[in-house]
Amino acid sequence: MKRIESEQNASIKQWKKLYTRKERDKSGQFIIEGPHLIEEAINHNVQIAHLIVEESYRLPAEWEHMRLDPWIVTKKIMGMLSDTEHPQGVLAICRMSSNELQIKAGGKYLFVDGVQDPGNLGTIIRTADASGLDGVVLGEGTVDVYNSKVLRSTQGSLFHLPVVKGKLEEWMDECKQMEVPVYVSALKGAQSLHDVNSSGSFALVVGNEGSGVRTEIMVSADQLVYIPMFGNAESLNVAVAAGIMLYELQKNGQ
Template structure:
């Protein structure tokens, strides 16, 4: 990439810089259909996802130049690459220590087919508002091979910069969609999926529950759990057993435990596989 053409921008008042910085706000991400990715790893993952997303612009720190880790990267044709001072990089990324590179990427577009496939395993977030928790859950869902992640109303925007960073690229590996659970859950039930929620009051252990058939794992708000409307649709509540004195696990930890039990039964337990 020694011959890459870096286009210099020095002012934070540049219209492109203002447009990129505006993507820190949801309303501008929704309006433009684009979002920011920060750092070398996320750019590498976006490049692998060519066809799913388009990279509209790349910006690098002008002092550090093009990252060595991307020396062999093949950029889509006619992708502009800009060189910005660190202070301008910081304005666009909203971080005190800006990354060496960021990019503007189009949002992936998914239909609801992946949510309703026969025998599928879907993770649905009901009012999960913390970007780190949502990103971690998306990453865990990717790790266990879930078919999709749905963020219901009241959940954080999956393209929030903190959420995107927390996914570590998993945002490009499986369908992550926003939807109305009041509409999607009844349809999933009609298609034969069981709706499973975690509850401290449940009597059935998550290890005794049969996760092999089609199911949706429902994970609720950090403070209040599942909303009453969603909880009323749940077919089964399960409990994560705890031997120590911790009162509970946070939603990201609990979700990961449940996802991995589902994966164990589906793929790694020969006695329970049909």
């Protein structure tokens, strides 16, 4: 095992930079924290470049045979590297994978247009995973999927299904070529989800927390849809809305 005790160590400084999108994009690496996320990464063949362990942390026995060759650091250094108020004692530097997604006839997809809150995006990806979708596409203006708060909110779901970045208009065109209907969340000129028959295949587009889906995306929709409200609320949090709509489309297609 290798040990780092100096807070000025070059590796420590480099790893801390991974909390910035610029450095993640430049290095092709990102940082995850805690045994649950690391175990999910291991189980889904995410490449781990470095495992960083606080000196008093005891590695799970099932990790010991995986040749992770951990770096041992002091409690103070672990606190410097952690992005949480209460560090969990173990971090991993992971290599980004080249996720690929192909629109297939009969597939089910979620497109995200400009969601900016990390917690919302992480919850949306986790919900897409729970809904059994074939993939998620993150459009322009959406928060970086490797943001530490996004990663924590996914609870490992990021490693379970393809999540890619791209121009939503192009992905919507692909859906139409494969006869996958595209439903866009909207408040005006939309049809109630209760009246939609998804036929088991769909792409759902959800939008920015404040402004919703962009107009140029809406005009390419096969159908604008909304969630009927039974109380006085005008709208829902985008992650909550995405969950309701995904399950309703799944149910309608059965």
